[in-house]
Amino acid sequence: xxxxxxxxxxxxxxxxxxxxxxxxxxxxxxxxxxxxxxxxxxxxxxxxxxxxxxxxxxxxxxxxxxxxxxxxxxxxxxxxxxxxxx
Numbered sequence: 001x002x003x004x005x006x007x008x009x010x011x012x013x014x015x016x017x018x019x020x021x022x023x024x025x026x027x028x029x030x031x032x033x034x035x036x037x038x039x040x041x042x043x044x045x046x047x048x049x050x051x052x053x054x055x056x057x058x059x060x061x062x063x064x065x066x067x068x069x070x071x072x073x074x075x076x077x078x079x080x081x082x083x084x085x086x
Contacts, residue, residue, distance in 0.1 A: 006048060008032075009040045013049075013056050016041070022063050 008030065016026050023041070027034045041060070045053040 001044065001047070005040075005044065009044045009048060010052075012037060012040050013045050013052050016056050016059055017052075020059055020063070022067075023060065 012026055012030060015021060015029065019025075021029070023034050023037045027037045030037070041053070041056050045056060
């Protein structure tokens with residue numbers, strides 16, 4: 001694996017752990033695609049550092065479990081803001 005890819009994978013992993021970030025937010029921060037982040041975290045990170053991969057997996061599992069709540073809150077805010085404009 002090339003050095004810059006390995007460096008990016010470790011930076012992504014540390015960012016996700018420190019900020020409890022989602023894949024989408026990490027992709028936006030590092031200006032890469034969600035697919036790249038997902039591949040880096042699920043495949044490449046396990047080759048580099050399996051204990052760090054386990055920590056990231058825990059954060060992403062938690063985010064996945066909570067996403068329906070965030071989606072509901074976003075929808076609530078959307079319609080709340082629509083009513084203000086009218």
